Amino acid sequence: MNSRSWRGTILFTVILVTMGATVGLKLYGIGEQVSASDTSVHAATSAATAGTSGATSTPTPSASASASASPSPSATATPAQAAATKTVTGSAIDTRYGAVQVKLTFTGNTITAVDTVQAPNGNGRDQEINQQALPILQQEVLSSQSANIDTVSGATYTSEGYIQSVQSAIDKR
């Protein structure tokens, strides 16, 4: 069923509209580069690789784990860790687009959510892709693709479409 890999892998980019994880990274003292990346292309390319492997059979999270770059401790969660959920709210930092503040949610050591507390209004935010934040989100998205699913959200299907859908398989369980 995976004969077709993700058509758009090459541009499989998470554009973090909030630029959020900058603050998260700062919490770890990893970096402050709010400076724009030249590298949305780079990031996209690395995601493409991960995406392909994610879409085909063995999407080990550790493999994409972090994709070379991401220096975050979250990338290598140990399964043994208790899966307690906690949130950390970063302090607001000034960027050239305005103040940014995010809240990170951790389950165990893994960032499971990035939540905007405060974000600037204005243009150009999506150009502000943090090079180091991006892989974390990409990894989250890609590794989630192989999670077990309870239900499927999608555009409304016809009865015909339903027959072929994953949801119909779930409903027959």
Added chain:
Amino acid sequence: MRFLETVMGIPMSIDVRDDADAAPAAERAFRVLHEADERFSAYRPESEVSRANAAGATGLEHSTDFREVVAIGDAASAASGGAFRIRRPDGTWDLDGVVKGWAAARAAQELASSGLRDYCLNAGGDVVVAGTPRDGRPWSVGIRSPHTPDEMLAVLAVTDAGVATSGAYERGSHIVDGRDGSVARSLISVTVVADDLTTADVLATAVFALGPSGVPWAIDAGARGVLAVDADDRMLGAGELAFAHPPSAE
């Protein structure tokens, strides 16, 4: 305990994990959906929508439900600068963008008011999740890939929420940008997570019509999180997005 019925021509399912006989509650939930279909289906000449459209602007007395749906649509229309719309250029009603999510949200309320706590209702891709499927974990809601029906774009970990997705990949479906009447094409998939499905569904349609600028907009308009894919297959996200993990990482 699973229940499946076709309503509005769409297979809809209810998955209850409570240790209780959920059949009566599920039956009431499906009845809510059937009633909404009878009132709002444009394919039924006797439906309130069809009669209202036939009567034109001279107007009929509308039911409470009808006024509620129109109010939701008008609010979304105003908030989106007209990108979301419930009236066609000729003045007739097009309430489909509101009705399914609204009806499914009400059906889910029927489950809740029956005392059920752990359930998932899926109305043709519009999802309400409550409580937990097991062990207290959140529900894993797959987002269908816009390119391949049996692949997931991502899997979200959510509960006590509505999750709705708009896309143009199903045959014959399209969303019009109400501002100029053009078919919206800048995004190919938009998923919105919100506290309730009515909000999620309306915002997913509105973001689809608005294009990429709608992604952060939806957070201000009441979404918890938005995950979208643009026409160049780039993913955009805003707000809170909790992703599920593969079994090996749990």
